[in-house]
Amino acid sequence: MTTKWAVVTGAGNGIGAVIAEHAVKEGYRVAAWDVDEKAVRAVAESLGDACVPVRVDVTDEESVRAAAAMVPDAPSLLVNNAGLVRFGPLLDLSAADWRLALDVNLTGAFLVARTVAARMIAAGGGSIVNIASVNGLSAAPNAGAYTASKAGLLMLTEHMALEWASGGVRVNAVAPGLINAGMSDAIYADPEVRRLRSGRVPLGRLGSAEDVAETVLFLASDKAAYVTGQRIAVDGGITKSALNAMPRPRSVDSVGVDPMGRSEG
Numbered sequence: 001m002t003t004k005w006a007v008v009t010g011a012g013n014g015i016g017a018v019i020a021e022h023a024v025k026e027g028y029r030v031a032a033w034d035v036d037e038k039a040v041r042a043v044a045e046s047l048g049d050a051c052v053p054v055r056v057d058v059t060d061e062e063s064v065r066a067a068a069a070m071v072p073d074a075p076s077l078l079v080n081n082a083g084l085v086r087f088g089p090l091l092d093l094s095a096a097d098w099r100l101a102l103d104v105n106l107t108g109a110f111l112v113a114r115t116v117a118a119r120m121i122a123a124g125g126g127s128i129v130n131i132a133s134v135n136g137l138s139a140a141p142n143a144g145a146y147t148a149s150k151a152g153l154l155m156l157t158e159h160m161a162l163e164w165a166s167g168g169v170r171v172n173a174v175a176p177g178l179i180n181a182g183m184s185d186a187i188y189a190d191p192e193v194r195r196l197r198s199g200r201v202p203l204g205r206l207g208s209a210e211d212v213a214e215t216v217l218f219l220a221s222d223k224a225a226y227v228t229g230q231r232i233a234v235d236g237g238i239t240k241s242a243l244n245a246m247p248r249p250r251s252v253d254s255v256g257v258d259p260m261g262r263s264e265g
C-alpha cells in the first residue's frame, strides 16, 4: 500500500498535536513540523514510527523547503495550523508584534502551502486545511493583529482554492471558536472563566482540540471530495448567536403576526 503523507504545522502543542494524532489514526504518515523542536519530538515519540518530527520555522522559506524535501512522497494532506497571538489595543501594539502575528499566521501559511501544493499538483492533487479562527470572522477586544491575520488566511484559502482547483488540490479553512486547548489553556485554567464562557455558547460547552481535528480529517477525506474554498466554524454556534444578547421586548415577537390568524400553505 502506498504511504499517504500529511504535513501538520505547529504539531508540537495543543490542537496541532491532536490533529497529528488523528491523522495517524486515519492511516497517514505525519511530518510534524514545529519551531518548538523539543515539543514536536515529544509528540512524535508518543505517536511512534508514523510521525516524523522536524524543526521548521514556517516564516522562513528555506526552512520550509528543506523540510518539504525530507518528505519522500507528495503529501496528500497539509494542515496549516502553526499560529500565535499577540494581544494589545491597536494604539499601543508594537509594530514588531503586528508583524510577528501576520508573519506566522498568514505569511507562514502561504509559504508552506505553496511549497507543498506544487508537489501535490505534480502528483495529481491533495487537500489543504488552514486553521483560521472565529477571530477572523468577528472582531474581538485587543486582538487586532490576530483577527487581521486570520481574516487574511480565510481569504487566502479561497484564493488558493481557485488557483489550485485545476491541479486537483482542495483548500478549505476551519475556524475554531472557544477551544479548551493549546494557546487558550491559560484562559480556561480558571473554572469561573470556563463557566461564564461555556454559558454563552449555543451548544453549551467549550470546544476541544478533538472537535477541530475531526473536522480537519473530514475535510481531508473523500467525503468532502466536492468541497473547496469553504470555511467551517467549529464554534458551537457562537458566530451565529450575535442577536441572542439583544434585549427582546414582547412586542418584537408580535411583529409580522397576521391579526386574522391566516397562515400560508
Ligand SMILES: NC(=O)c1ccc[n+]([C@@H]2O[C@H](COP(=O)([O-])OP(=O)(O)OC[C@H]3O[C@@H](n4cnc5c(N)ncnc54)[C@H](O)[C@@H]3O)[C@@H](O)[C@H]2O)c1
Pocket: 009, 010, 011, 012, 013, 014, 015, 016, 033, 034, 035, 036, 039, 056, 057, 058, 059, 080, 081, 082, 083, 084, 104, 108, 131, 132, 133, 134, 175, 176, 177, 178, 179, 180, 181, 182, 183, 184, 185
Ligand atoms: N486554542 C484556541 O482557543 C484556538 C482558537 C481558534 C484558533 N486557534 C488556532 O489554532 C492553531 C493552533 O493553536 P493552539 O491553540 O494549539 O496553540 P499552541 O500555541 O498550543 O500551538 C501553536 C503551535 O505553533 C507553533 N509555532 C508558532 N510559531 C511557529 C513558527 N514560526 N513555525 C512553526 N511553528 C510555529 C508553536 O510552537 C506551537 O507548537 C493556531 O493557528 C491558532 O490560531 C486556536
